[in-house]
Amino acid sequence: MAVMSLLLRAAAAWGARRAASGAAGGSRLPWLAGAARLPGALAPVRHSSSHGKRMFIIKATSFYDARFLSLLKFYILLTGIPVALFITYVNIFIGEAELAEIPEGYIPDYWEYYKHPISRWIARYLLDPPEKDYEKQMAILDIEAKKTELRMMELEARRLMRQRGDGPWYHYETPDKNLVDNSMKSTPDN
Amino acid sequence: MPEDKDWEAYKVPPTRTPVSERITSVPNPIDFIKTVFDYVVDAPVTFVREWIERQQAKNKFYYYHQKFRRVPDLSECLEGDYLCYFEAEAQWRRDRMVDQEIVEIVRERLGACKQREGPNQFQNCAKEMELLAQVTKAYQDKYGDLGVHGNARTCLMKQKHRMMEERKKQASASQ
Numbered sequence: 001m002a003v004m005s006l007l008l009r010a011a012a013a014w015g016a017r018r019a020a021s022g023a024a025g026g027s028r029l030p031w032l033a034g035a036a037r038l039p040g041a042l043a044p045v046r047h048s049s050s051h052g053k054r055m056f057i058i059k060a061t062s063f064y065d066a067r068f069l070s071l072l073k074f075y076i077l078l079t080g081i082p083v084a085l086f087i088t089y090v091n092i093f094i095g096e097a098e099l100a101e102i103p104e105g106y107i108p109d110y111w112e113y114y115k116h117p118i119s120r121w122i123a124r125y126l127l128d129p130p131e132k133d134y135e136k137q138m139a140i141l142d143i144e145a146k147k148t149e150l151r152m153m154e155l156e157a158r159r160l161m162r163q164r165g166d167g168p169w170y171h172y173e174t175p176d177k178n179l180v181d182n183s184m185k186s187t188p189d190n
Numbered sequence: 191m192p193e194d195k196d197w198e199a200y201k202v203p204p205t206r207t208p209v210s211e212r213i214t215s216v217p218n219p220i221d222f223i224k225t226v227f228d229y230v231v232d233a234p235v236t237f238v239r240e241w242i243e244r245q246q247a248k249n250k251f252y253y254y255h256q257k258f259r260r261v262p263d264l265s266e267c268l269e270g271d272y273l274c275y276f277e278a279e280a281q282w283r284r285d286r287m288v289d290q291e292i293v294e295i296v297r298e299r300l301g302a303c304k305q306r307e308g309p310n311q312f313q314n315c316a317k318e319m320e321l322l323a324q325v326t327k328a329y330q331d332k333y334g335d336l337g338v339h340g341n342a343r344t345c346l347m348k349q350k351h352r353m354m355e356e357r358k359k360q361a362s363a364s365q
Contacts (some may be wrong), residue, residue, distance in 0.1 A: 094246070099253060104289060108254050113254055
């Protein structure tokens with residue numbers, strides 16, 4: 001295509017040179033009164049008033065990119081807009097809590113320590129109360145502490161049994177002493 | 191970080207803007223700009239805000255700051271009682287954070303005092319300087335060289351050594 005346009009451009013230049021030499025030479029046929037032309041090289045085009053010459057601009061496809069971005073926007077806004085509307089409704093019509101001193105003799109529930117109504121709702125209905133959480137944490141620690149104690153005691157028992165040799169562990173099978181042949185040690189001069 | 195709630199400690203003197211008399215007949219453009227701002231921006235925003243507050247006032251609810259109980263210290267825990275160790279450690283860390291914030295607040299007050307007084311700071315801020323010196327000395331004594339791995343146990347050992355040295359000094363001073 002570039003070769004084609006180069007060819008056309010070279011043809012137009014040759015035609016223009018021919019026309020110039022012909023005009024300088026003298027008689028010219030009337031329908032070649034403009035520049036000499038090859039088919040497709042120079043043609044009069046009627047330009048529309050606002051747009052200019054219509055060009056076919058060759059560029060890489062943006063179809064896939066545009067489709068991806070459009071789908072992304074769609075799926076984000078599909079849940080994004082209802083969530084945003086819901087949160088706006090909660091913030092305007094229900095509003096955040098006000099800070100107050102704890103009244104005398106009143107023990108607040110554990111969700112009443114949060115400010116935003118959605119945080120309060122999550123703390124109340126979805127999460128465990130912090131007392132239960134704390135007890136779970138303490139239970140894990142207790143179990144691990146007991147496991148540690150037992151393991152330390154086992155190591156100590158093993159050490160003592162190995163050292164003293166009077167426990168049920170660390171017994172090794174030895175051959176029967178009746179099977180041992182002592183004939184080579186029976187006389188002192190062997 | 192929560193802000194310092196005690197504004198009295200900053201002792202900002204009241205502004206003494208003088209009331210000036212008009213000397214020109216040209217009206218003050220600030221007045222015009224102020225009225226325009228009031229009508230264009232302030233009134234609609236205030237109206238919307240008050241409408242929202244009227245909607246929210248129909249069902250009011252409150253939130254509180256939780257007060258945590260004190261748990262037995264590390265020195266009151268039996269040996270091998272890992273749960274007690276854990277709770278004492280957590281409490282010690284919370285107390286250390288509180289002490290850090292206290293030091294920070296005292297430092298900020300000194301800074302505000304210096305900014306306020308300008309060239310008179312060495313005379314007029316003496317109390318704040320003294321307070322900061324005491325607070326930082328106390329913090330350094332208690333949490334000072336424990337390092338990044340300092341925990342309640344190392345802090346207790348440091349306290350023990352401090353008490354031993356104090357006793358030695360008293361014994362040598364009384365002799």
